[in-house]
Amino acid sequence: MFTTRPELAGTFGMVASTHWLASAAGMATLEAGGNAFDAAVAAGLTLQVVEPHLNGPGGEVPILFARSPRAAGGAGVPTVLSGQGVAPAAATTQAFADLGLGLVPGTGLLAATVPGAIGAWLTLLRDHGTLPLDAVLRFAIEYAEHGHPLVPRVAATVASVSEHFTTHWPTSAATWLAPDGAPPTAGRLFRNPVLASTYRRLLDAARGPSREAQIDAALASWYTGFVAEAIDEFSRSPVMDDSGRAHRGFLTGQDLASWQPTYEPPVTLDWRGWTLAKAGPWSQGPALLQALAMLDGVLPAGTATRSASVPDDADTAEVVHASVEATKLAMADREAWYGDEESVPVDDLLSAAYTSERRALIGDRASTELRPGSPGGRPPRLPRFVTDTSPGERPSAGTTAGVGEPTVDTRGTTRGDTCHVDVVDRWGNIVSATPSGGWLQSSPVIPSLGFPLGTRAQMFWLEPGLPNSLVPGKRPRTTLTPSLAMRGGVPTLAFGTPGGDQQEQWQLCFWLAHVHGGLDLQAAIDAPAWHTTSFPSSFFPREMVPGELVVESRIGDGVLAELRRRGHAVTVTDPWSLGRLSAVSIDHETGVLKAAANPRGMQGYAVGR
Numbered sequence: 001m002f003t004t005r006p007e008l009a010g011t012f013g014m015v016a017s018t019h020w021l022a023s024a025a026g027m028a029t030l031e032a033g034g035n036a037f038d039a040a041v042a043a044g045l046t047l048q049v050v051e052p053h054l055n056g057p058g059g060e061v062p063i064l065f066a067r068s069p070r071a072a073g074g075a076g077v078p079t080v081l082s083g084q085g086v087a088p089a090a091a092t093t094q095a096f097a098d099l100g101l102g103l104v105p106g107t108g109l110l111a112a113t114v115p116g117a118i119g120a121w122l123t124l125l126r127d128h129g130t131l132p133l134d135a136v137l138r139f140a141i142e143y144a145e146h147g148h149p150l151v152p153r154v155a156a157t158v159a160s161v162s163e164h165f166t167t168h169w170p171t172s173a174a175t176w177l178a179p180d181g182a183p184p185t186a187g188r189l190f191r192n193p194v195l196a197s198t199y200r201r202l203l204d205a206a207r208g209p210s211r212e213a214q215i216d217a218a219l220a221s222w223y224t225g226f227v228a229e230a231i232d233e234f235s236r237s238p239v240m241d242d243s244g245r246a247h248r249g250f251l252t253g254q255d256l257a258s259w260q261p262t263y264e265p266p267v268t269l270d271w272r273g274w275t276l277a278k279a280g281p282w283s284q285g286p287a288l289l290q291a292l293a294m295l296d297g298v299l300p301a302g303t304a305t306r307s308a309s310v311p312d313d314a315d316t317a318e319v320v321h322a323s324v325e326a327t328k329l330a331m332a333d334r335e336a337w338y339g340d341e342e343s344v345p346v347d348d349l350l351s352a353a354y355t356s357e358r359r360a361l362i363g364d365r366a367s368t369e370l371r372p373g374s375p376g377g378r379p380p381r382l383p384r385f386v387t388d389t390s391p392g393e394r395p396s397a398g399t400t401a402g403v404g405e406p407t408v409d410t411r412g413t414t415r416g417d418t419c420h421v422d423v424v425d426r427w428g429n430i431v432s433a434t435p436s437g438g439w440l441q442s443s444p445v446i447p448s449l450g451f452p453l454g455t456r457a458q459m460f461w462l463e464p465g466l467p468n469s470l471v472p473g474k475r476p477r478t479t480l481t482p483s484l485a486m487r488g489g490v491p492t493l494a495f496g497t498p499g500g501d502q503q504e505q506w507q508l509c510f511w512l513a514h515v516h517g518g519l520d521l522q523a524a525i526d527a528p529a530w531h532t533t534s535f536p537s538s539f540f541p542r543e544m545v546p547g548e549l550v551v552e553s554r555i556g557d558g559v560l561a562e563l564r565r566r567g568h569a570v571t572v573t574d575p576w577s578l579g580r581l582s583a584v585s586i587d588h589e590t591g592v593l594k595a596a597a598n599p600r601g602m603q604g605y606a607v608g609r
Helices: 020-031 036-050 091-098 117-129 134-148 152-167 172-176 193-205 211-223 226-234 253-257 285-295 317-337 352-359 500-515 519-524 559-564
Strands: 006-009 014-017 061-066 079-083 261-262 266-272 274-278 421-425 428-433 481-489 490-496 530-532 547-552 567-572 582-586 592-596 607-608
Touching: 006 014, 006 607, 014 020, 014 036, 014 592, 020 134, 020 421, 020 607, 036 061, 036 117, 036 134, 036 421, 036 428, 061 117, 061 481, 117 134, 117 211, 134 193, 134 211, 134 226, 152 172, 193 211, 193 567, 211 226, 211 253, 226 253, 261 481, 266 285, 274 285, 285 317, 285 352, 285 500, 317 352, 317 500, 317 530, 317 547, 317 559, 421 490, 421 582, 421 592, 428 481, 428 490, 490 500, 500 519, 500 530, 519 582, 519 592, 547 559, 559 567, 582 607
Parallel strands: 547 567
Antiparallel strands: 006 592, 014 421, 014 607, 061 079, 061 428, 079 261, 266 274, 274 481, 421 428, 481 490, 490 582, 530 547, 582 592, 592 607
16 A cells, blocks of 8 residues: 555654644653643644644634553543533524524634633643643744744635735734735744734743643633633624624633633444544544444445555445445435434434444435434434425525635535644653634634634534424534544543544545554554535535535546445545545553654644654
8 A cells, every 4th residue: 555654663752743833742742751741732833833734723722531550540541621612692593583694604703612722731641741831832922923834725824814804804904914915835834923922921921839830820810810801802893794794792701711621531333343432423433333233234344453564345345335324324314313302212223223223224325315214213303404495595605705615615625624743652641622712704703812713613504393403502513523432441542633524534435444444643644534514514505516526536437436326426636635534552561652644735743843
């Protein structure tokens, strides 16, 4: 199997992320004596500065982690730290109806949820790290204050929205454009001194008798202090959004003050000697587990013990077809059943009996229908927006006058979406995190803070009574979905990718190549990838393309021909275009650590020794 880079191996520590500067910041933190949690926070905060089109302080982050099996108290148990903020108290379906909106716009202020990223990162640092706040925040401050070389995709993103900034969002224009309105140039140092000042004010607030008390004080300054006050004030002024009209936001300082991140148990699936852990159904994480459960009775035994030099069978037409059909069924269930509610029937969705029923629907031909199931005998319910085949009668989605939501389009072209970071240290602590939201192109910059709010509430449905219906204080069903896997009962592998609705699908490609196909981490990341768009998008304007299967051209003409014969509407994309995966692993018997990162996009790197 061809690989673009070697799989890294060492015994001290490994960091892999979607930007080399974040990976370097994480590694520098390990070298300074920090553990995997310190390093993940340093890398995550750095990503807010160097990939601002993909995440920011106004966004969110789900984190999956496990402490070393040798540590005391909860050691080796995968845990979810939810840094996904909730809908504001004033954000009701009636409030949107009063505005004449049938969907939550993808840009502007109406879609803002409580910014959860800083809360989650600092909570992880306080509870599981060892270093003070300044030791992990210094990289983000340095790059914001003194500048970082702007990657081409940031420059291209700013250029694509520069007219909108000038016309509608002057605070963003002041941050990102030159006085003459010109966008920044790729490769040049870009500075955001206002954001650096915000981080410094966070450090100034970090006062107290202990490291933990100092971090708590910083959290308070964010959620009840100067940041909350600035967000409250800024949200009161109308700004243009995707509806084609200007609206003020619902988010208030009180919404921030009443929120905090939560620790939760993950949802897990045992699969051929592994246990894969994902966030709960407020994310799309269980969909990967459902797809894998279906495939367990379809795929051959696998070749996980063979050498990576032997060609794998994870990208044959048979495996791709079965995987795509299982994904369609899992995503149909996602649309009918997932949401931030206790009533989601997760156990039934992953039960052997239900999985067998769903597996039986995987035929030789590609399906073009959205087919949710009936776990536990419950009838599924899809949003009217999805089931209505008369576009003229659908709820109004607006006129898309804004800049659109930064995600991955149906052809796999990355316009901006999300980041990812994985860390493992010599003690066996392991972290997987997928920060996102607060994109520079999604909402105007708050002038006193240097960053915009997120727009994750666009994932809610405005139709009442659905698992993912908008309710104040509720998390939207997010696409953010890091992964952590155990082998022999101990945490062994952390991985993930940006990609919106494609995140689970590209992770499925990796899992099949690595666990089923036996390829090493780098070879599994480099293997040809695919995804389907044959289910409703989570992003405004919630489109789907029935039967479409997007495949990297490297998969081969024979496989493509067979997939078309099976009825897939195949779209062939560039050979290196799908996914931005990274991964780390640990062999607890030998102490060997490994890491790999995605070459697509020329930004992701793994480092370690």
